[in-house]
Amino acid sequence: MYTNAANVTERQFVPPSLAISTVIFALRPSVTSGRPTLWLPLVRRIRQPYRGKWALPGGPLARSESLVEAAGRNLKETTQLEPGYLEQLYCFGAVDRSPAERVVSIVYWALVQAEAAAMAEETDNVRWFRADGLEELAFDHNEIVEYALWRLRNKMEYGSIAYHFLGDRFTLAQLREVYEAVLDKRLDPANFRRQLRGARDIEPTDEYLQGGRHRPPRLYRYRPEPAAAAGSGGADHQTQSNGVKHVRSDQH
Amino acid sequence: MYTNAANVTERQFVPPSLAISTVIFALRPSVTSGRPTLWLPLVRRIRQPYRGKWALPGGPLARSESLVEAAGRNLKETTQLEPGYLEQLYCFGAVDRSPAERVVSIVYWALVQAEAAAMAEETDNVRWFRADGLEELAFDHNEIVEYALWRLRNKMEYGSIAYHFLGDRFTLAQLREVYEAVLDKRLDPANFRRQLRGARDIEPTDEYLQGGRHRPPRLYRYRPEPAAAAGSGGADHQTQSNGVKHVRSDQH
């Protein structure tokens, strides 16, 4: 297994260090069009390497916490928000992704509600950026964000995650705006409505959103869970999402 | 960030150790029906904890190798095979998944060809098991194998990975048997053929498989790549598969 004794010694005394980082997505109105767009918070590095550069929120793994708890802590320390949707993204471990020291990063991605994210005040070292067209970040974090964006769009197309950008009550137009913002394409309102009828994880309420300029739209809510048969496969693995595991309704 | 100094000290001196494990799938004929079924190799633990139990092949991460290289090494040391399809599965880091010491395991999953896997001789400490109905394994490895199975079936339904169970030339019936073995359901040969016509990553050759009992079926091959436009998104992340990245044709 080991080819020479020197390497064994080297490995035993200099193990790769482990870090947890989190890509946090929220929808905020675009400064230009006012339509919702994807944003994420970054933190400024205050020490070398990449001092002064923006980076994903992250830190070491506490001995007594699980990986997802560490990611939730990243989320809370950066945005003061409780984890809503939180899932493991990928583990990055290229040898040269950090200068000098070998660092293996386990990266999570999270979705938070727009209003809640708006309350999170920015400091000098924490700022929100539009997810597209990011400047050059520290380490391989540009690559990580790109991959998180791909996963988000991918999951949005057949998953049930769009709700986590919204509150517990929402109109279909709001939900459609979420899809349009993430997938970056317009959707037919009529067909969108029908598709969600079949989705089965959305439920109409008797309430209507008042105060709009036109006919008040009906409010919907995310159905807690259709009480799937216990032991039925198909659930995502270790996805913390308000304690509910999501089951794909259809995967082609 | 840290709540008390004692924890800081504890963490700094006892960091979680890092391990790479690999779930290796191959198709072998069932001893009863003769039809292909899913198998995977396990290694017997020769030290505590879980001494004598079967476990996934794995080991420490060498300082100079990437994560996928370490997984490829697992594969080669266990089966004497070169990595064909090899992809990161998940990172497992529950605090109590290993007694005494905290271990974070980055798990990969691999597919190897049936014939090649058949050549890999079994030793006293390496044996192949049917993937379904495994006995109790060391650590949380039963859970890991279950998750790997779920990912395999999931990916089989819309991905292009079935080929990696076969050689470079194969008949449609062989490919259909792969699908049937993994998904555990029968497929219509006629419709199966048409679906793969649209898949676009399969290519008929001018060769036919001789020596069968009936009409010789045409041989097909996996198309290296339809020369996708550079920079087009949608590829899987860091999937080593004969150097080819796979693009989902459709994800619902």
Place this chain on the structure above:
DNA sequence: ACAAAAGTGTTTTAACTACACCCATGG
């Protein structure tokens, strides 16, 4: 010639798309 698998065609069904149309509300 016959069995059995290779391969093709056809009908049915379901889902998505596009778009015309009606409804309800604020101004």
Place this chain on the structure above:
DNA sequence: CCATGGGTGTAGTTAAAACACTTTTGT
């Protein structure tokens, strides 16, 4: 009453499922 977004109906297209059918080989 009119502009606007909420919400429904409907025809056209596409893809998959089910299954009858023809073709080609070894025995």
